[in-house]
Amino acid sequence: MSYAELAAAARGNIGPFCKACPVCDGRACAGVMPGPGDKGVGHVAEKNWRAWQSVSVNMDTLHEFFSADTRTTVLGRELSLPVMIGPVGDVQRHYGEKYDTVSYNRCVLTAAAGEGTLAWTGDGLDGSIMTKACGLIDELGGAGVPTVKPWDEVTLGHKLEEALAARPAAVAMDIDAAGLPFLRGQQPPAGAKSAAQIADVATRCHEGGVPFVLKGVMTPAAALRAAEAGVDAIVVSNHGGRVLDGTPATAAALPAIVDAVGERVEVLVDGGIRSGLDVFRALALGARACLVCRPFVVAAFGGGEDGVRAYLAQLRAELADAMEMCGSATVVDVTRDLLWG
Numbered sequence: 105m106s107y108a109e110l111a112a113a114a115r116g117n118i119g120p121f122c123k124a125c126p127v128c129d130g131r132a133c134a135g136v137m138p139g140p141g142d143k144g145v146g147h148v149a150e151k152n153w154r155a156w157q158s159v160s161v162n163m164d165t166l167h168e169f170f171s172a173d174t175r176t177t178v179l180g181r182e183l184s185l186p187v188m189i190g191p192v193g194d195v196q197r198h199y200g201e202k203y204d205t206v207s208y209n210r211c212v213l214t215a216a217a218g219e220g221t222l223a224w225t226g227d228g229l230d231g232s233i234m235t236k237a238c239g240l241i242d243e244l245g246g247a248g249v250p251t252v253k254p255w256d257e258v259t260l261g262h263k264l265e266e267a268l269a270a271r272p273a274a275v276a277m278d279i280d281a282a283g284l285p286f287l288r289g290q291q292p293p294a295g296a297k298s299a300a301q302i303a304d305v306a307t308r309c310h311e312g313g314v315p316f317v318l319k320g321v322m323t324p325a326a327a328l329r330a331a332e333a334g335v336d337a338i339v340v341s342n343h344g345g346r347v348l349d350g351t352p353a354t355a356a357a358l359p360a361i362v363d364a365v366g367e368r369v370e371v372l373v374d375g376g377i378r379s380g381l382d383v384f385r386a387l388a389l390g391a392r393a394c395l396v397c398r399p400f401v402v403a404a405f406g407g408g409e410d411g412v413r414a415y416l417a418q419l420r421a422e423l424a425d426a427m428e429m430c431g432s433a434t435v436v437d438v439t440r441d442l443l444w445g
């Protein structure tokens with residue numbers, strides 16, 4: 105099934121907020137929160153998507169015939185394609201009855217592992233969500249990335265303990281989550297963290313033998329502070345526009361961040377990446393791999409685990425096509441000179 109077919113199948117069972125559009129471009133749900141939209145006037149999700157469309161690629165088929173190899177390594181783990189499934193918390197509230205966060209996590213974790221990649225799981229005020237996600241990741245031999253919120257020290261301590269016990273591929277923190285309207289003034293409290301506090305979290309993860317990823321970095325200065333704090337990877341992300349209106353598109357922020365940190369940390373990116381061609385664009389702008397989030401919810405509602413696997417396979421095939429049409433046999437060959445202008 106193609107993504108458009110999965111979206112058509114999802115319509116009717118996905119609840120009132122998500123319109124399961126053929127292309128998840130942030131327009132139909134602009135500003136819709138609760139729901140899958142974004143904060144304030146609601147332009148950032150669409151801005152993310154548009155920015156990838158404005159990146160043109162250099163077609164060049166004057167090369168030896170090859171079948172592109174989409175495999176890559178992220179944080180020491182081989183993935184069959186440079187795409188992971190981004191975390192979604194509170195699935196039922198934002199998308200409807202068919203899945204709660206636990207059953208959604210089970211669906212995407214299993215599908216991603218089956219396709220040779222990873223799903224990330226979200227976190228929320230209900231502590232049992234993280235507990236169950238970590239249990240599932242443990243069952244899958246660590247194939248998953250629990251993403252903890254920047255809680256107060258005591259809560260964070262418990263969550264890290266749970267996450268590390270699952271021996272996951274990495275532990276992540278969405279450092280930008282305090283901007284979520286649902287987290288404001290709640291218990292436990294969540295908020296910004298200093299570089300020293302982040303260094304502490306990184307050390308705890310490293311003592312547990314697990315890499316630590318900071319998600320929600322949007323400036324070269326913050327990326328450098330993260331690198332100095334000892335994080336292993338960052339995700340250039342504006343949380344799909346859900347935490348602050350008026351941020352730049354992630355595609356616009358990415359190149360300067362890559363240039364600033366060089367090889368010191370692995371740079372991942374998310375926000376509006378919808379096709380294998382978008383993945384190619386992200387790699388060419390310097391990302392090591394991408395996260396794709398909202399469309400996987402639609403794929404799950406439209407086709408369950410098979411739907412999620414089908415969309416991953418579609419992204420892999422589209423990426424391979426772009427690589428073959430631009431003369432890059434492997435993902436490390438996808439470099440900035442393959443972009444036009």
Ligand SMILES: Cc1cc2nc3c(=O)[nH]c(=O)nc-3n(C[C@H](O)[C@H](O)[C@H](O)COP(=O)(O)O)c2cc1C
Nearest residue numbers: 190191192193198226227278343344375376397398
């Ligand atoms: C309904 C919803 C819930 C989300 N929950 C989380 C979460 O719990 N943790 C997190 O790090 N990001 C969360 N995100 C952000 C996504 O992981 C991702 O950063 C963002 O949606 C941009 O990617 P996309 O444009 O591919 O959706 C959520 C996004 C949506 C739409």
